[in-house]
Amino acid sequence: MAPPPKVLMVAEKPSIALSIATELSGGHMYTRKGSTEVHEFDGSFRGFHVQYKVTSVIGHVFSVDFPAPYQDWTATDPLDLFQAPIRKAEANPKAHICRHLSQEARGCGYLVLWLDCDREGENICFEVIESTGFHVNEERRRVYRARFSSVTQKDILLAMHNLVEPNRHEALAVDTRQEIDLKVGVAFTRFQTSYFQGRYGNLDSRVISYGPCQTPTLGFCVQRYFQINTFKPEKFWALHPFIIKSGYELQLEWERKKLFDKDVAIMFQKLVMEDRIAKVTEISEKQDIKSRPSGLNTVNLLKVASSALGLGPQVAMQNAERLYTRGFISYPRTESTSYPSSFDFKGVLGELAKNPTWGNYVQRLVADGYHKPRLGTDAGDHPPITPMRSATEDMLEHDAWRLYEYVCQHFIGTVSPDCKYVRTMVEFSIGGESFHCVGHHVTVKGFTTVMPWLAVHEKNLPQFIKGEKIEILKVDLFEGSTTPPDFLTESDLISLMEKNGIGTDASIPVHISNICERNFVQVQAGRKLVPTALGITLIRGYQCIDPDLCLPDIRSFIEQQITLVAKGQADHIRVVQHVLQQFMQKYCYFVKQIENMNALFEAQFSPLADSGRNFSKCGKCLRYMKYISTQPSRLYCNTCEEVYYLPQKGTIKLYKELTCPLDNFELLIFSMAGPEAKSFPLCPYCYNSPPFEGIDTLFGAVKTGGSSKLGKGAGMPCFLCPHPTCRHSMIAQGVCACPECSGTLVLDPVSAPKWRLYCNTCNCLVFLPQGAHRISTTRDRCPECDSTIIEVDFNRIQHHWRMELHCTVAAFFVMSCFIRLWR
DNA sequence: GCAAGGTC
Incomplete structure (x- = not known):
């Protein structure tokens, strides 16, 4: 008898492969360990008895880059990069994903793609197809795409019964973005890095990078800096009448809030003081509701982590990932704030009911009947971030615990009752002017019991009667001054990036950490992002040459163009050409106008000639070259006006006053950092232009x-x-x-x-x-x-x-x- | 040495 046909199924990451295999086999599978696990079981497929194999990739299989000759910064004009060929290479060669897929695909008659249902996922589908040797329209070996919105039994079975074809248009949209991002980013980065590092000694950045996401991100921070810098404070005045009622001293709020004209304010003060009596004109009571939160997505987690826990986005994500891989929380990268209808709230609550911190509250909540979370948005990717397993403080590291604690509090909050309170407003009339005071009385604490920082503060008012007249104690004329906005916090920046479509849940932390690492901004107390002189000068420079370069629209433009490809409305090659053509023009204009930007740098930074100290002799002019210690460390010959880069992250010294026989440059010895530091001698000239062929x-x-x-x-x-x-x-x-x-x-x-x-x-x-x-x-x-x-x-x-x-x-x-x- | 996007 012929063996049953084999079906290979591939997911985006190992955990999803495991879930799919578990659901489809009812847990009866055999798991083969390897670089990535393969789960095998028997079942039926399209009415046939088959043998299933479920495995996964680990994100993208390939990444895109320039071929070797274009990797040399000195030998390549960045302008040529726009028309350079690109090649795909395995993203993580050590993982051998390609080999793994092709081996597993051998002998399989069907390929089912279980990649995430977004454009990137669709692109990975085709990377998998390529690695397995399957072809899309082949009769003999069929390729199917499973479309699923969550990894639940219901959704997996539904997807299995409604297999479709992978969407090439969406995949091509990603290829398009990759090529544009690569060429634009690398061309601008190389040009401005070489240009400015060849002129200034104290930029203190390894690389002066440009990118269609990172540069607008920096733009937001610098924009705020400009607002702060150009802010002109204005004086204002406000009336603060005080009354005494039932022994309470109360300050009343003015309907006009504040006035920017002192004389007018004084006039109102006189009117009020002359009247001396506050008359109660209206008393209103209103039931108000503070809604429980909707599900937690990545961006909101990162904002809370930064503003309330003091954890930067990168660190927060690292902790979240660790919690995820240890099974404490669900997948931490998601845009969705809505739970699928099939979500097992009871299961999660049952787990949390065991927890010593929230157990009692959860047990009561389950007994009284928990609520379904408020509706949010369903991005169709992953469910909101949810606790999966009960943990105690001693099981986790400090930061991980605080993050986990928040995820639990948020989740319990989403299924708790809303907070209800009565809002009382008493309105007064004094000398023809209106004033009021507001009181709050909480009737149902609801979710604020577990999220106490969101609690409505109880504020009791004494009993008033409509028409009542009360003598005024005093009327203060408060003098204030408007204040500038503060620097953007990480949390503010994340909101702005999300609003403007810069980056994704997974890449937002990377962009923020990039602009910090490149010394464009610094994180200061309160996780505020303060731009450095370099960051400010860069943005000023773009603004005077081509403001588009640092505006968020540059990303929206690319997104909008690739959406045409995704919808099949435009040919991807023509879109790449069209977009690159425009960026090439921008690049040429930028290069032509760079002197304008340079003028700003000149005013801010020291030329190489004035930087550093005399160090070793140049082989060409035999004069001393300067050693620039700020990163990237390099030598500069003042006479020949040449820059020689040195190996980074270590110390450099003269080497026995020896000179290189090839070029007469004085030899140096470089010692790597670290306890087991290695040293090696080098010639600065040869290091920058090796004398050997082959x-x-x-x-x-x-x-x-x-x-x-x-x-x-x-x-x-x-x-x-x-x-x-x-x-x-x-x-x-x-x-x-x-x-x-x-x-x-x-x-x-x-x-x-x-x-x-x-x-x-x-x-x-x-x-x-x-x-x-x-x-x-x-x-x-x-x-x-x-x-x-x-x-x-x-x-x-x-x-x-x-x-x-x-x-x-x-x-x-x-x-x-x-x-x-x-x- | 370079982008942005997956994931570990």
Whole structure:
């Protein structure tokens, strides 16, 4: 009998795959562990008996980037990036998702895609199709798309019975966005980074980045800074009459609130004072309701985390993710504030009823009958963030507990009664002017019992009778002054981003942390975002060249264009071309006008020439270059007006006053940060423009030698001397013995001019400095380890170069290239 | 060294 056909089902993340498999198999499945789990079970599919396999990807399978030649900042004009090819590569090569999918798809007759039901999910569908080797319109092996709005049994079964085709238009819309974001972001970033870092020494930012999301985000913060800076305070005056009733002193509120004219205010004060009697004109009582919250989505969680818990969005998300993977809360990235109708509130409440903190309240709530949450919006992604498992404070870290505590309080709040109170307003007339006072009496605390910070404050008023007349104690003329708005808080910024469609629930924290990391804004007390001089100058610059560049509309424009693709109303290639054409024009104009922006930088920052201290000698003019220590650390030659970047995150010193034989630049030694810090010497010129050809092969050689990283015990394995006592370890090995078998290495004659040594015994290769005219062995021996000395003849510096003399130096070049490739 | 979007 033929084996049953196989159906491969793929979800967006492992947890969803597990839920789907559990629901469809009734929990009777066999789970294979691997890089990602595969759940197997038997069942029926379209009337046939089949074997199911459910697995997942981990987000996007591929990410998009430029091919290698375009990665070189110095060799590529950013303008060329707009028309450059792009390529997709595995987003996380170490996870081997592609291999996993293609292996699992082998022998399967059906592919069912269970990716999230949004554009990104649709795009991942096609990444999965590509990885599995399925084709969309193939008769023999069919591809289906499951559309589901929640991972409940009902929705999963419904989706299984209503399988559709994946939507290529929506997927292409994502491809379109990826290409536009990549090209625009990278082109502007490279241009302005190179331009400004080549001129100023104290920008203190590794990279002066530009992005259609991060730049408008910065724009919001700077906009607020401008409002604060240009704010002109205005004086105002208000009347504050006081009365005494039943022993209470009461201040009455003026109907006119405040006046900006002192004389007029004084006139009213006189009128009121002359009357001296407050007459009660109206007493009204109204039942008011403060509604329980709707479900909690990511953006609202982040706002509360920042404003009430003092946790930044990035940290809050990390904690939320950890709570999620440990099973304490539901998936923390969601836009929805509405629960699906099938949601199991009883289950969640049953779990929380066990909790020592809220248990009593929840038990009473269940006994009295809990409420369904208020209706919110259903974005069709995931249910609101909900506690899943009871936890106590000692089970979680401090911040995680506080976040969990809030998620629980919010959830219990959503199913609690509304808060009800009576609002009493007493209106008065004094000298023809109207005043009032307001009292609150809470009748039902409702959800404010678990969310006490939202409680309505009890404010009792003495009993008044309509028509009653009360003598006035005094009438103060209050003088105040309008105050500027405060800096944006993270919470304000999140609201603005959400309102303007900048970023998504998952990316909003990333954009905010990006502008902090790039030193465009700083988070100050109260989680306020204060722009730095760099952030302010950048936005000012965009405003004077092309304000569009920092306005939120730039994102809406892209979104609107790709929506045409998603709806199938426009061809994606033409949209990419059209949008890139416009950005290319903007880019060209920006480059042309950059002097205007530069004028702002000039007024704010110090030129490279005035920055830093004299450090090491330039090989071209033989004068001292300046060492700029602010990030990115670099050397600047005042005479040649050249910048030489250095390896980052470490310390740099002069190296024995040696100079590089290739270019006469003084050599430096770099020590990496950390307790097990490695050091290596380098030539600043070679580091910025490696002198060798065939660096890729060189890199390969480094790998064959042993370690491929500059980690512990690593260095230059190919050039390490195997001789245990040899202190000339950096190069001697290349000429004395093979690192694999200790056999003698010979010059490989076939490969010239790619100089390398070949071991006849084990067939391995050791590469030598390239660019040499001639390399030959000599009769001399290394005084340190007795190995044969090699002579390298460099035409370009017109003299012979003996390995033993400069052997350590030769290794520096190799190291420079290696570092360059590696970082 | 670069964007924004998934997810871990």
